[in-house]
Amino acid sequence: MSQVERQELEEFRGFYRRYYEDDIAELAQRYPNEQRSLYVEYDDLYRFDAELAERYLNKPEDMREIAEEALRTYDLPADVSLGQAHVRLRGLPASNTIDIRNIRVVDDHIGSMVAVQGIVRKATDVRPKIVEAAFECQRCGTMTYIPQSDSGFQEPHECQGCERQGPFRINHDQSEFVDAQTIRVQESPEGLRGGETPQAIDVYLEDDVCGEVTPGDHVSVAGVLHIEQQTSGNEKTALFDLYMDGVTVTIEDEEFEDMDISDEDVAEILELADSPDIYEKMVDSVAPSIYGYEQEKLAIVLQLFGGVTKHLPDESRIRGDLHMLLIGDPGTGKSQLLSYTQNIAPRSVYTSGKGSSAAGLCVTGDTLVHTTDGIRRIEDIVTPDIPESVETETAVERALDLYTYDEATGETTVASTSHVWRMPPKPCRRIETASGTQLETSRNTPVLTCGDDGPEWTPISEVEAGDHVGTPNFDGIERSSPATDESAEDPDGAPAMTDGAVGSTDGADLEWDRVVTTVDTGEKELYDLTVPETNNFVANGVVTHNTAAAVRDDFGDGQQWTLEAGALVLADKGIAAIDELDKMAEDDRSAMHEALEQQSISISKAGINATLKSRCSLLGAANPKYGRFDQYEPIGEQIDLEPALISRFDLIFTVTDQPDPDHDAKLADHILTTNYAGELNTQQTEMTNSEVTRQQVEDVQEEVAPVVDAELLRKYVAYSKRNCFPRMTDAARDAIQEFYVDLRSKGADEDAPVPVTARKLEATVRLAEASARVRLADEVTADDAERVIEIVRSCLQDIGVDPETGEFDADVVETGTSKSQRDRIKNLKDLLREVDEEYEDEPGAPRDQVLERADEVGMDRSKVEDEIEKLKTKGDLYMPDGDHIKVV
Incomplete structure (x- = not known):
């Protein structure tokens, strides 16, 4: 040890004596089973010695070794040892707290200690990692101990006893292991603006910080930044990946922790809250480019602010988040309303139900799989390991060499499976090609198709007659590049691929076969194979994508399963905007029942059992089954959603497109004005010789600009949810009770339908609390109650009335049958x-x-x-x- 290191060692001992004597005494009592780390605050170290603190940030690995050596040699009772205890620095200064997207090599971030904040997107399970391997010689029994690093597993060249080259066996009892886990931290939604893609970084954790977080948690991670060279196949590239060795992981409890609200912002928010027309201003600030929909926009404003979540003495919880559904005709602006809401919500996630992925991508039992031992039925491959039918998706580890399509090279190659799967029955679809090939899979299983830009994955439910699917060429015969018949054209004008044509990828041995028929075949038992890296296999001659029920780990070796947070989990304490809700896969929709009411999602797949938080509001949009909404038919017959799911929405709006000369004239004027403002702005900014002045642009844009700027509105909502928790006044309580009892009284007769259920009462309370939050008020007044009662009554009139009798009937929504x-x-x-x-x-x-x-x-x-x-x-x-x- 050098003189400098000995001096630093003594400095740390003096630091511990001054600031952490009691903490070290507690650690000594709890070590090693209850506690294995001493947590040190950066501010304490800086106050003790600013230069020492600065060196710790710049050379964290060296300084951490010295700090831990000082801890091990600290003056403790003779029978107490802290041999493997860690020192974990936390509370880093703002200068070392970096947005993930701003990490740069030129700023000397690499190798230094930094902190990042975000949401845990993925997490592997906790596995043992060997840090010192004990190799036992099989000839003479001599033990050789070799420390292991992250660069690869090191084995001895020869035995230290008999000096022969093995063979060796790892002695697990003599080896040293540590818990290890990898998490992926992604930028929090509230730190992004609309349209920005969130960045992420992988964090490697060891020992007692493992297993502390789950996907969806908002965390602050302090650690050391490193880079790792990327590879393409077996070749190294010039690019490097960033990763972090995590030192401390802190779960952030504060809502909207990334929202920076200054004193000037607070003054502006309070002034706006005092406006007598605050509700009109808020409505005019939601999607001003969309004409009308005042009531829907007011409801969206209330959803942004939300009600108050209550925690009762029996530890039960009453949600304050509002769920809203827009059902309506195409072209009425539903998607735009969702998109705008996602942009102004402080924490939000936007997704499309059509694009949502679900578990259970798999094939039927008679499917033939191309293995290196010949063509075999997948049922015969799986049933020796899983002989009985299953009620939930079940996997067993199994290595099997088979043919798979390598997207990087465009060629068929051999790979080994890691797991085989057996699935309960699921809805299936069968396609038949021009060559007579048939393939039957679950409806959401993707197959390789020929897209405009080359091969792409398409769910079999979206494959239609005329599409081309990828079929590998196993005969090894060289063929010419893609044969196209220029005289024949598809309806969209593109050259039609002839049957059996080779794909356009250079060097590929892939052919394209035209689909001639497709048919849905009902529910059938299914099977799957997990092929790491390529995630596909050749099924009945067609390249078929296979995605396991849990997400395959893309950290490191890919041999673990990970738990990944979906849209509802990522939107925790915010808003999840889901478009095309009616097109969401059946498995995903069933998971939403628990997410909407209990506000959690339970996972039990691939050996992973977990409950993820989804304390968010859901804003959904859906289209009627037959294109347009029919006000004379019950809602349950018009939308492809289960009544049990529809009933969990607090408000359901029907957005219809009815011709009306007066309304249409105003709508046309609004759309033309909006477009004119855009045209002027484009000309003024893009054309060098434009005669349009900036003042002209501002005058026109003022007509379509939001009353409250989107950035201020984001801060307003965050400030209200952070500081405002209104309580119900007697007047408001009486108004809501009278409204509910009056509605229920209409069902008092023996033959009358039940007009409304207690769910609508709870929804009205949440809405009234949100109305008070808009004003930053501490109390819910009678005016708040009347405002939301009007909205609830209007929604009930649209969707809660039996079209045949004209009476309120809760069963129209609750059960789907009036x-x-x-x-x-x-x-x-x-x-x-x-x-x-x-x-x-x-x-x-x-x-x-x-x-x-x-x-x-x-x-x-x-x-x-x-x-x-x-x-x-x-x-x-x-x-x-x-x-x-x-x-x-």
Whole structure:
């Protein structure tokens, strides 16, 4: 040890004696089972010796060794040893707290100690890592100890006893292991502006800091930055990846910790809150380029502010987050409303249900897989390891060499599987190609298709007749590059690929086969193979993507499973905007039930069991099944969502497109004005000889600009949610109670439907609290209650009324079947049984007699025919032949 190091060692001992004597005494009592680290605050070290603190930041690895040596040699009782204790520095200064996107080599960040803040996007499970391996010679039994580093596993060249080159065996009892985990930290949504792509960094953790965080946690991580050279295949490249060796991980409890609200901002917020027309200003600031929709925009404002989350003495929790759904005709601006909301919400995530991925991408049991031992049925591959049918997706480790498509080279190569899977039945789809090849998979399984820019992955549910799928060429015969028939063109004008043409990738042995038919085949049991790195295999001759139920680890060796936070988890304590909700995969939709009500998501896949937090508001948009909304049909029949999911939304708006000359004239004027403002701005900024002045641009843009600037509105919402927790006044409570009781009274008669449930009462309370938060008020007043009662009543009028009777009926949303429908079904079944008994010699109730009797008892003939078809689909009725009906 050098003179400088001995001096630094003594400095750390003096530092411990002055600031951390009690902490070290506590560590000595708890070490090693309860506590293994001494946490040191940077401010304490800086006060003790500013130069020493600065050296710690610049040379963290060297200084940490000295700090830990000082801890090990600290004056402790003879029977106490802190041999493997760590020193972890935290509370780094602002100059060393860096946004992930701003990490730069030129700023000397590499090798120094920095802190980053963000949200945990992925986390591997905690695994043992060997730090010193004990190798036992199989010939003479001599032990050789070799320290291990992250650069690769080191083995002895020869035995230190007999001086022979092995063989060696690792003695696990004599080796030294440490817990290890990798997490991926991504920039928090509140730190981004609309359109920015969040950056992320991988953090390697060891020992007692492992297993402390889960995906979705907002954290501050202090550690040492490093770089690692990238490789392409076995070749090294000139590019390097950034990663961090984590020293401390602190879970941030503060909401919107990245929102920087200055004193000037607070003064502006308070002045705005005192405005008598604050609600009008807020509404005018939401998507000003979209004309109208005042009530929907007011509801979005209330959703941004949210109600107050309550924690009760029995540890139960009442959510304050508001969920809202927009259902409506195409071209009405639903997606724009979602996008704008995502831009102004302090913490938000935007995604599309159509693009959401789900678990269980897999193939049917009769699928043939191309292995190095020949072509085998996937069922025969999997069932020896998993012989019985399963209720949940089940994986078993299994190595099998098979053919896979390498996207980097465009060639077929051999790879080994890591796991085999067996799945419960899922909805499936089958495609058939021009060459006669058939492939049947779960509907969300991607296959390799020929896109405009080359090979791309397309879910089989979106593959249509005329598309081309990738089929590897196994015969090794060289063929010419893509054959195209220029005389034949697809409908979109692109040259049509001929059947069996080779793909356009240079050096590829991939051909393209045209799809001729597609058909949905119902639910079937499924199987899958996990192929690390390429994530695909050749199924019935078609390149098929396989994604396991849990996310395959792309950290390091790829041999672990990771838990990844999805949109609802990333939006924790914010807003998740999900477009095309009706197109979301069935597995994802089922997970949303728990997310919307309990505000958590339970994961039990690939051996991982966890509960992730999703304390967010959901703003969803969906389209009616048949394109346009029909106000005379129940909502449950118009949207492809389960009633149990629809009922969890506090507000549901129907956004319709009805021709109206006055409204259309104002809408056209607004759209043209908005476009004109954009044209002037483009000309003024892009054209050097433009005659448009800046003043002209500002005059026109003033007409379509938001009243409250988006950046100020973000800060306003964050400030309100951080500081405002209003309570209900007696007047507000009485108004809400009267509204609810009055609605319920309409269902007091024995034959009347239940007009509304307690869920709507809780929604009204949340909305009223949000209304008070808009004003930064401490109390919810009667005016707040009346304001939100009007919104709730309007929504109920749109979607909570039975179109046949005109009465409020909660079951229209809660169960998808109104009371009038249930009564009609009951009467129809009674009629069918009655007619069936009269015609006991026939195979069922004659259809014509049923329809004739329906007219006699006052049942509408067309509605009876519709109900018969629906009940047949559900399996409640069947027809032995075309003329008779039987009740199951």
